[in-house]
Amino acid sequence: MKILLLGDLGSPHLRKWIDACLNASLEVAVYTMAEKPGQVPEKLAVYYSPDHIKTRSGGSSLKKWVYLKALPSVKRVIRDFQPDIVHAHYLTSYGLLARLSGFRPYVVSAWGSDLMDFPTHGSLQQLVVKSIIRGASGMHIPGQTMAGLAGIPGGPPLFILPFGIDTTRFVPIQTQIQDQSLTIGTVKSLEDIYGIDLLIKAFANLYSQYTASPLNLLIVGDGSRRKEYEALVSSLGIKEKTVFTGKVSAEEVVRYHQEIDVFVNMSYRESFGVAVLEASSCGVPVLASDIGGLKEVVKNGETGMLLPSGDVGVLTQALERLCSDQQLRRTMGLNGRKFVEENYDWKKAAIRIPQWYREIKEGITRS
Numbered sequence: 001m002k003i004l005l006l007g008d009l010g011s012p013h014l015r016k017w018i019d020a021c022l023n024a025s026l027e028v029a030v031y032t033m034a035e036k037p038g039q040v041p042e043k044l045a046v047y048y049s050p051d052h053i054k055t056r057s058g059g060s061s062l063k064k065w066v067y068l069k070a071l072p073s074v075k076r077v078i079r080d081f082q083p084d085i086v087h088a089h090y091l092t093s094y095g096l097l098a099r100l101s102g103f104r105p106y107v108v109s110a111w112g113s114d115l116m117d118f119p120t121h122g123s124l125q126q127l128v129v130k131s132i133i134r135g136a137s138g139m140h141i142p143g144q145t146m147a148g149l150a151g152i153p154g155g156p157p158l159f160i161l162p163f164g165i166d167t168t169r170f171v172p173i174q175t176q177i178q179d180q181s182l183t184i185g186t187v188k189s190l191e192d193i194y195g196i197d198l199l200i201k202a203f204a205n206l207y208s209q210y211t212a213s214p215l216n217l218l219i220v221g222d223g224s225r226r227k228e229y230e231a232l233v234s235s236l237g238i239k240e241k242t243v244f245t246g247k248v249s250a251e252e253v254v255r256y257h258q259e260i261d262v263f264v265n266m267s268y269r270e271s272f273g274v275a276v277l278e279a280s281s282c283g284v285p286v287l288a289s290d291i292g293g294l295k296e297v298v299k300n301g302e303t304g305m306l307l308p309s310g311d312v313g314v315l316t317q318a319l320e321r322l323c324s325d326q327q328l329r330r331t332m333g334l335n336g337r338k339f340v341e342e343n344y345d346w347k348k349a350a351i352r353i354p355q356w357y358r359e360i361k362e363g364i365t366r367s
Contacts, residue, residue, distance in 0.1 A: 001357060002027045004081050006074070006097055007089030009046065010037045012250045013111070013163050013274075014089050018044060020350035026357070029081045033070055047077045067093050071100055078103050084361055085137075092118045092125075095132045105137035105360055107156075112271030115141075115149050116292075130155075138360045142272045145293040159356050163274045164346030165281045172283030172337060173258045181214035182323050185260035187253060187275045188267075190223030195266035195289065195310070197232060202264075202315040204236035206323070215241060215323070220256045222247040257282040261329065262322050265294065268309055273297040277344050280304075280336030285329050287318050297344075303336035 003021055007014045009032040021028045022043055029045035040046055049070045074097050078086065086106040088098035091114035098106040119126045133139060133155045140159045141150050150158055184203055188194040196219065203217045217238065219229070226244065233242045248256065257263070263279035265288045272293035276286050280297075286304030288294045300306040305322075307314050322329055 001085070001354075001361065002029075002081065002083045003357060004028075004078065004083035004086045005030045005089065006032075006086065006094035008032060008034045008094075009040070010034045011089070015250075016163075016166070016346060016350070017089070017109075017353070020346075020353050023350070024354040026354060029077070029083070031074055031077050033067070045081070047073075047081075049073055067097055068100070071097060074101050085357055087357075090114050091129060091132055095136075096128065099132045099135045104135075106135070107138035107140065107159075107360060108132060108136045109140040110146060110150060111142070112146075112293075115146055116269065116271050119149075137363065138356065140356075143293050143296050145296060146271055161349055161352060161356075162344055163272060164344045164349040165274075165277050165340050166347070167281050167341055167345050168347075169254050170257060170278050170281035170340075172333065181216055182261045183216045183218050183259055184262045184264060184319060184323070185218030185220065185256070186264050187220040187256060187278070188265065189221050190219070190226045190229055192225060193268050195268055196225065196229055198266045198310065198312050198315060199264045200229060200232050200236065200238075200242075201312045202319055203242075204238050205312070205316040206319050207238055207241060209320070210323075213323075217242040218245070218256065218260060219243065220245045220248060220253070253278065254282075257284065260284050262287065262319065263304075264315070264319075265289065266307070266309065266315060267291065267294065270294050276304075277340055280333075281340040281344075283333035283337045285322055285332035285336065287315065287322070299335070299339060303332055303339050 003026050005028065009030055018028060022041055029047060031047045033049040036048065050073055078101060086098050086103050088094040088106060089109045091108055091110045095108040119129045130152055133152055136156045138156050138159055139150055140161060141147060142163045147158060186199055190196055207215050230244060233239050257278050263284045263286045265276050267289050270292045276288055276294060276297045279286055280303050286298055288298045288304060288306055289309040290306035291309050295306060298304045298306055305318050307318055
């Protein structure tokens with residue numbers, strides 16, 4: 001079976017999906033508007049958009065009209081590759097291209113903000129999303145939280161498959177006995193919706209009470225609010241205790257997760273929570289907002305704690321509790337690792353992908 005994927009080749013989610021397809025002996029090609037990301041699998045055919053309409057990896061702020069300029073090149077790739085199925089990753093960009101290409105069958109993957117945020121911008125955006133979904137023969141979503149938004153009248157069947165974790169890479173490590181420091185951290189884009197300011201303020205509160213304790217704050221990632229958060233850190237007097245890594249590679253993400261003792265994700269909106277599962281897979285206890293998809297990936301009181309969104313005081317108390325109780329951190333970390341192994345191991349989940357494609361193709365053939 002021949003599958004043409006439309007998506008950001010720089011995304012680790014898409015790369016995992018590609019590997020799963022290749023491992024299942026599917027013939028796979030990718031059309032991408034991202035810059036060439038370096039090495040790609042030998043068996044993968046890659047089609048890049050013309051240079052004048054390239055995007056940066058992760059360029060979610062790109063205006064949708066720019067994607068329309070790629071439509072002629074997408075149609076040429078479809079003619080050349082002659083896929084059985086076109087699969088667009090990210091509803092309101094590559095999904096729009098799939099819808100307008102005229103090719104059928106196509107399926108779409110919604111990743112989060114494309115379904116939870118984009119339609120809230122107006123009635124036109126709502127119509128675009130509904131048109132893309134209704135034209136698809138199947139729709140993939142990563143969790144139950146998005147099911148209510150994706151299941152529209154006249155829409156296709158939903159395929160729920162979480163963005164699982166490579167549990168052979170995201171593994172716990174033994175902390176050196178002589179290292180008594182505690183690192184509180186997060187791995188997120190530095191944007192308003194992820195509540196990084198709440199983490200900074202809560203850490204400052206905690207440190208003000210335990211100035212003699214070897215506490216450190218690690219903020220992994222980059223984004224439009226970085227300078228604002230760096231200024232906040234300075235104003236709260238914790239600059240010497242805080243590290244901003246900036247953008248890191250997918251390989252470096254594992255190492256940073258392993259350096260963290262307590263992981264924090266106080267997002268105001270979250271469709272799923274991959275970073276939380278990465279932390280749990282590394283045996284790290286999690287503090288997270290009691291909202292959206294985060295409720296799917298944290299077992300409250302077992303793998304971590306779910307806290308009221310936006311409450312710095314409650315977060316400070318939870319940090320104090322975990323930082324002062326090594327056994328609790330260890331227990332939650334062990335529970336988290338087991339939880340991921342049993343429910344979110346990507347290698348176990350990925351075997352469902354070729355079966356889904358076969359069902360889509362057979363359904364079209366029968367009709």
